[in-house]
Amino acid sequence: MTSSTAHRILAPVAAVALTLGGIALLELPSGPASAVTRAVHASQSAEPERERIALSRMEGVSHQSAAVTNAQRRAVLDYWTQERMAAARPITGLVGDALAITGPGDADGSDTDHQAAPRADSTGEVWSAGGLVTRTTGKVYLTMNGRDFTCSASVVEAENRSTVVTAGHCAKDGTGSWARNWTFVPGYRDGKSPYGRYTARDMLVSPRWSREADDSYDIAMVVLNTDSGQTVQDRVGAQRISFSAWSDQQAREGRQVYTFGYPAASPFDGRLLHYCSGRTSPDTGGTTANGVRCRMTQGSSGGPWFTAFDPKTGRGTVSSVVSFKYADDRGTQYGPRLGEEARRLYEGAERL
Secondary structure, three states: OOOHHEEEEEOOOOOOEEEEEOOOEEEEEOOOOOHHHHHHHHHHOOOOOHHHHHHHHHOEEEEEEEEOOOHHHHHHHOOOOOHHHHHHHOOHHHHHHHHHHOOOOOHOOOEEEEEEEEOOOEEEEEOOOOOOOOHHEEEEEEEEEEEEEEEEEEOOOOOOOOEEEEEEHHHHOOOEOOOEEEEEOOOOOOOOOOOOOEEEEEEEEEEEHHHHOOOOHOEEEEOOOOOOOOOOHHOOOEEEOOOOOOOOOHHHHHOOEEEOOOOOOOOOOOOOOOEEEOOEOOOOOOOOOEEOOOHHHHOOOEEEEEEEEEOOOEEEEEEEOEEEOOOOOEEEEOOOOOOHHHHHHHHHHHHO
């Protein structure tokens, strides 16, 4: 089922929010793209025939080619100057401003780089324990409807060694536009790209997301180009991924999870990796998603949810992604179950 998009505050992009009786009515932006963006769009529209043939054989997958040629890759990398990266807003950040997404208890959520032992009940502290998760989680930069945004994503184990998982709304604006200039920065920290920058080659979402914007399927797989000839998995490693972590009984009873991302809307500023942890509860708002107490804001969208996570090694099993919050419950973060629809996306990504 699809939850009411009027109440969601983390998913997908919007520039204007009008509030009526606590409900946010969203209007998509229509501003012109930059010259570089237009150039990338033009080159991406000439999809190689082999990609179109491969796409036609993928059932249950909505697919978009991104930076396929060397010229396209270079154009995307050139687009993301330090100034543009610094100016990019967390996706739906303007909706957050209009809805004044802050509240009691949020003042200690700023990106203070402090050292603390991992907790099983964190609601948004900085992750300072190191481990694999600090390399495999990264910040995403993208352009949607001519505006620049940020999200989060995670590298997952795949045969092509080039697959990341993120939220569907970080790749496609529901039934609207696909993202452009999609770039993943693994291990991002305070403006630095210690492991390089990887442009997207292909993006895949569920038809339930691309045609219906169904929050239960707010998931995307993105296949990355190499950086200096090296795949992202070879450079930073990868996390396990599961498509069977959420039986109906497990969802009802709840599971211990750790979620990660780069929240950038106030009181956070997107500089550092943050995490939440706790036991889940099922969404009662009309989706099959699960929720966990978490104060992370926009920008964390698409970050990984781990089950069977080991705080000592930073290794776990990705079983969901940061997806949405409700406007009347800003303290709970929701993530869709990775099930058979997500498995189809993953298998499709491995073939590209």
